[in-house]
Amino acid sequence: xxxxxxxxxxxxxxxxxxxxxxxxxxxxxxxxxxxxxxxxxxxxxxxxxxxxxxxxxxxxxxxxxxxxxxxxxxxxxxxxxxxxxxxxxxxxxxxxxxxxxxxxxxxxxxxxxxxxxxxxxxxxxxxxxxxxxxxxxxxxxxxxxxxxxxxxxxxxxxxxxxxxxxxxxxxxxxxxxxxxxxxxxxxxxxxxxxxxxxxxxxxxxxxxxx
Amino acid sequence: xxxxxxxxxxxxxxxxxxxxxxxxxxxxxxxxxxxxxxxxxxxxxxxxxxxxxxxxxxxxxxxxxxxxxxxxxxxxxxxxxxxxxxxxxxxxxxxxxxxxxxxxxxxxxxxxxxxxxxxxxxxxxxxxxxxxxxxxxxxxxxxxxxxxxxxxxxxxxxxxxxxxxxxxxxxxxxxxxxxxxxxxxxxxxxxxxxxxxxxxxxxxxxxxxxxxxxxxxxxxxxxxxxxxxxxxxxxxxxxxxxxxxxxxxxxxxxxxxxxxxxxxxxxx
Amino acid sequence: xxxxxxxxxxxxxxxxxxxxxxxxxxxxxxxxxxxxxxxxxxxxxxxxxxxxxxxxxxxxxxxxxxxxxxxxxxxxxxxxxxxxxxxxxxxxxxxxxxxxxxxxxxxxxxxxxxxxxxxxxxxxxxxxxxxxxxxxxxxxxxxxxxxxxxxxxxxxxxxxxxxxxxxxxxxxxxxxxxxxxxxxxxxxxxxxxxxxxxxxxxxxxxxxxxxxxxxxxxxxxxxxxxxxxxxxxxxxxxxxxxxxxxxxxxxxxxxxxxxxxxxxxxx
Numbered sequence: 001x002x003x004x005x006x007x008x009x010x011x012x013x014x015x016x017x018x019x020x021x022x023x024x025x026x027x028x029x030x031x032x033x034x035x036x037x038x039x040x041x042x043x044x045x046x047x048x049x050x051x052x053x054x055x056x057x058x059x060x061x062x063x064x065x066x067x068x069x070x071x072x073x074x075x076x077x078x079x080x081x082x083x084x085x086x087x088x089x090x091x092x093x094x095x096x097x098x099x100x101x102x103x104x105x106x107x108x109x110x111x112x113x114x115x116x117x118x119x120x121x122x123x124x125x126x127x128x129x130x131x132x133x134x135x136x137x138x139x140x141x142x143x144x145x146x147x148x149x150x151x152x153x154x155x156x157x158x159x160x161x162x163x164x165x166x167x168x169x170x171x172x173x174x175x176x177x178x179x180x181x182x183x184x185x186x187x188x189x190x191x192x193x194x195x196x197x198x199x200x201x202x203x204x205x206x207x208x209x210x
Numbered sequence: 211x212x213x214x215x216x217x218x219x220x221x222x223x224x225x226x227x228x229x230x231x232x233x234x235x236x237x238x239x240x241x242x243x244x245x246x247x248x249x250x251x252x253x254x255x256x257x258x259x260x261x262x263x264x265x266x267x268x269x270x271x272x273x274x275x276x277x278x279x280x281x282x283x284x285x286x287x288x289x290x291x292x293x294x295x296x297x298x299x300x301x302x303x304x305x306x307x308x309x310x311x312x313x314x315x316x317x318x319x320x321x322x323x324x325x326x327x328x329x330x331x332x333x334x335x336x337x338x339x340x341x342x343x344x345x346x347x348x349x350x351x352x353x354x355x356x357x358x359x360x361x362x363x364x365x366x367x368x369x370x371x372x373x374x375x376x377x378x379x380x381x382x383x384x385x386x387x388x389x390x391x392x393x394x395x396x397x398x399x400x401x402x403x404x405x406x407x408x409x410x411x412x413x414x415x416x417x418x419x420x421x422x423x424x425x426x427x428x429x430x431x432x433x434x435x436x437x438x439x440x441x442x443x444x445x446x447x448x449x450x451x452x453x454x455x456x457x458x459x460x461x462x463x464x465x466x467x468x469x470x471x472x473x474x475x476x477x478x
Numbered sequence: 479x480x481x482x483x484x485x486x487x488x489x490x491x492x493x494x495x496x497x498x499x500x501x502x503x504x505x506x507x508x509x510x511x512x513x514x515x516x517x518x519x520x521x522x523x524x525x526x527x528x529x530x531x532x533x534x535x536x537x538x539x540x541x542x543x544x545x546x547x548x549x550x551x552x553x554x555x556x557x558x559x560x561x562x563x564x565x566x567x568x569x570x571x572x573x574x575x576x577x578x579x580x581x582x583x584x585x586x587x588x589x590x591x592x593x594x595x596x597x598x599x600x601x602x603x604x605x606x607x608x609x610x611x612x613x614x615x616x617x618x619x620x621x622x623x624x625x626x627x628x629x630x631x632x633x634x635x636x637x638x639x640x641x642x643x644x645x646x647x648x649x650x651x652x653x654x655x656x657x658x659x660x661x662x663x664x665x666x667x668x669x670x671x672x673x674x675x676x677x678x679x680x681x682x683x684x685x686x687x688x689x690x691x692x693x694x695x696x697x698x699x700x701x702x703x704x705x706x707x708x709x710x711x712x713x714x715x716x717x718x719x720x721x722x723x724x725x726x727x728x729x730x731x732x733x734x735x736x737x738x739x740x741x742x743x744x745x
Contacts, residue, residue: 007730014723022547025540032537162529165537217651224653225574228566233582235563235623240589243600243607250603304488312485317733318492321499324678324725328703329718330498332711333505336519337498353495358740365741403744413593417684421704439595443602443689451599459596466591470584473745 013173020172028168032161034121036088036129038079038114041066046099065102070115071095077123079114079131088116090125121157250452266453276454278430279438282344283413286434290348291408297352298359298404305360306367316364320357327354331421344431350418355411359404366400367393399477406469413462416440499722506531506715519711531712535720539713542702546720549698552617553680559622560676561669568631569657583632586625587745594685605690616690617698621680627672634668634742635661670732671739678725 021028041064048061070076074095077088093108109115116123123129251267254260270276305316327350338346370393378392394401416436419428428437435458442451501522508524510531535542571583589597601620602611610616646660662669687701702709703717729736 003730003733007727010723010730011727014727018543018546018720021536021540022543025537025543028537029540158528158530158533161537162533165533166529221647221651221653222574225570226576227570228653229570229574232563232567232623232625232628235619236586236589236625239604239620239623240597240600243602243604246603247600301488301491304484304491307481308485308488312488315488315492316737317729318495320733320736321729322495324674324729325499326678326682326700326703326718326721326725328682328684328700329722330502331704332519332715332718333498333501333522336522353498358743361737361740362743365744400744410591410593413595416593416595417682421684424704436593436595439598440685443598455596455599459592462592462596463588466588470587470745 012176016173016176017169020169024168024172028165031164031168032121034119034123034127034129035132036077036079036116036120036123037118037132039067039070039117041105041109041111041113041115042102043111044099044102046097046102046104063096063104064109064111065099065104066093066109066115067117068098068101068103069117071103076109077116077119078109079116079129081114081131085128086131087126087128088123090123121161122154247452247455250448251456253449256448266449267457270450270453270457273438273450275433276435276438278433279435282431282433283435285344286348286351286412286415287409290351291405291412293348294352294355294408295359295401295404298356298363299401301356302360302363302367305364316357316360319360322353323355323357327418327421331418334422342429344429346422347415347419347432350422351412351415354415354418355408359407362400362404362407363397366397370396399473402469402473402476406466406473409465409469410462413458502715502718502722506712506719508715510710510712510715531716534710535713535716539709542699542709542713542717544695545697545699545702548614548696549681549700549721550724552614552683552698553677556618556621556680557673557676559618560624560627561672563622564627564631564672565662565665565669566657567628568635569661571628571632572635583629586629590625590629598685598689601686602689611690612692612696614696617683617686617696621683621686624676626679627676630672630675630739630743631665631668633744634665634739637742638664667735668739668742670735671737674728674732674736675740677728681721681725 043062044065045060046063046065048059050057050059066076071093074092076091076093078091080087080089091108094106096104096106098104116129119129250256252261252263254262254265301319305313308315334346334350338349374392374396375388378388383391413436416434419432419434419437420440423429423432427433427441435454439451439454439458442454505519505524507527507529509526509528511520571579597620605611605616605620610619642664643656643660646656650656681698682700683698684700684704687697691697699717699721703714703721709717
């Protein structure tokens with residue numbers, strides 16, 4: 001009888017979990033989608049050196065540039081917007097000079113392509129994102145800091161994701177338990193039939209008992 | 211009295227009719243298609259439908275992979291099944307006198323029968339990573355099927371009459387001798403049946419092997435008949451598949467008939 | 479002293495038997511290496527724990543959950559229909575008298591013993607001719623008529639005391655009354671055993687969906703847990719645990735009936 005009670009509880013919690021995840025998994029997922037800030041790659045005039053027989057001259061030249069924060073280890077996250085939503089792709093770039101917080105892009109992306117400059121979660125190729133129009137305080141720049149800091153940030157994000165889900169699950173289970181308490185009488189036939197187990201009610205139909 | 215006889219006849223007729231749904235389904239999904247399978251095994255291919263008699267069978271039997279598969283399947287029967295039955299026998303002997311909480315231990319042996327192989331296969335792969343021999347699949351076979359045999363043998367033990375043992379003890383039989391002269395003959399039919407079940411289930415071990423090796427071409431030593439069938443299924447070679455299926459079913463038919471005959475002979 | 483060794487041996491065996499299951503559960507909560515081609519665990523015992531597998535599977539990839547419900551649907555529908563077909567068949571085998579009964583029953587036994595690789599092709603051809611391939615019916619229908627339960631129930635019924643039935647036959651000749659009032663209550667443990675056995679059998683199916691179905695949305699969860707299912711190792715582990723739970727629950731409910739029922743599996 002003890003094992004049957006245990007089975008009842010496991011079944012109840014399990015089914016609640018599965019139902020919640022099946023029907024609200026997508027919503028839970030939306031809670032954990034990274035919110036990002038994007039900036040277009042712009043044409044900017046950069047200081048350049050021109051070498052002539054007369055000597056080296058300082059001039060200006062127009063190049064494609066992205067904010068410094070967008071680049072991490074020679075890669076950028078490029079933003080792709082479609083009707084279904086936005087997602088990022090991980091793209092390799094060749095960089096040139098840096099000037100006033102902007103980095104020259106020699107190869108990899110074109111002008112007007114949007115790149116991610118800040119995200120509150122770790123990104124990866126193909127990750128769905130929500131684009132914010134302006135930078136808010138909670139959006140940390142994922143490129144800031146040393147490798148350890150980045151790793152710590154990644155860990156924090158993951159933890160945050162799981163916490164979000166766990167809290168949502170807690171609500172779900174609390175809801176289920178309340179529902180069960182409220183409907184106790186009506187559910188008793190399901191969860192405590194004469195035989196003491198939930199599934200046996202279905203099998204009572206077979207057994208032809210009164 | 212006459213009325214009663216009519217009623218009885220009616221009752222028996224209704225009893226016969228109850229078999230109909232099951233028979234109907236089996237005919238529809240197993241028997242009638244199987245006749246088509248036999249037909250397929252005799253034609254050249256689906257499109258020309260030329261009757262070629264036993265050419266397909268010759269090709270299948272001549273195929274080196276089919277022979278390898280046959281050899282491996284036979285080896286599984288010859289080696290793994292006796293070990294399985296012995297193991298189950300020993301386990302049920304150990305369980306024989308256990309009472310109370312210790313009896314619950316049998317749950318552990320029956321459980322693998324139900325646990326989805328797909329679920330635990332990762333652990334098995336890790337456990338046997340780097341193992342090149344055929345043993346991983348044998349282990350999976352034993353792990354999966356020993357529970358059922360333990361149930362069957364334990365059931366046979368529980369039907370043994372204690373009085374027989376008492377009488378034997380009074381006659382001076384002891385320990386192993388007692389088991390050999392009394393226990394073994396009494397549960398011999400059951401043991402035969404477990405052997406039969408083991409042989410039959412050895413043909414069903416494909417799923418475990420397939421999940422374990424994760425592909426259509428395992429190492430040569432584990433390439434069994436079922437791989438042959440499965441790979442032809444993927445290519446939809448009906449005629450070879452059909453002749454393979456007919457051959458396999460013939461082999462199993464012979465095994466079952468012999469097994470059942472043997473068992474009937476000893477169970478009296 | 480002998481008893482001590484016996485118990486120790488048994489305990490050791492039991493631990494070994496449960497070890498793969500326990501390890502799977504432990505690993506599902508552990509950090510796994512992300513290497514797509516390697517389908518192994520890093521070590522036999524997990525070192526670091528987190529919930530990424532569950533997060534990835536349940537929240538990010540929650541499409542797979544519909545496949546879980548497919549599994550539930552298939553297993554339940556097949557098992558219930560199978561029992562509904564098999565109980566009358568078993569009753570018929572043990573009660574009716576007709577000429578080819580023995581031969582027919584032997585045919586059931588042979589069919590039951592056939593491995594999947596033999597029955598898959600006839601099933602496939604039958605389904606193809608009825609244009610049922612690529613629909614859920616292709617999974618459900620052949621399995622509903624699988625002869626194992628009819629065999630087990632017949633054997634169990636043959637092993638029952640006949641006196642009750644004979645007494646009832648003096649009172650009534652109604653098949654329904656006898657079936658529901660007399661036979662079914664007696665059959666209960668065996669029906670439960672068949673229920674859990676068939677449920678597990680269908681729950682674990684891999685080959686049939688891979689061959690009969692092309693649309694991912696109709697596949698059961700079991701066909702995603704193998705290597706070519708397109709899930710990462712941590713997702714597979716989390717999925718495995720989720721996949722195991724219903725079976726564990728069923729086993730907790732019915733383990734005693736399962737033993738009683740399967741004991742009648744003899745010729």
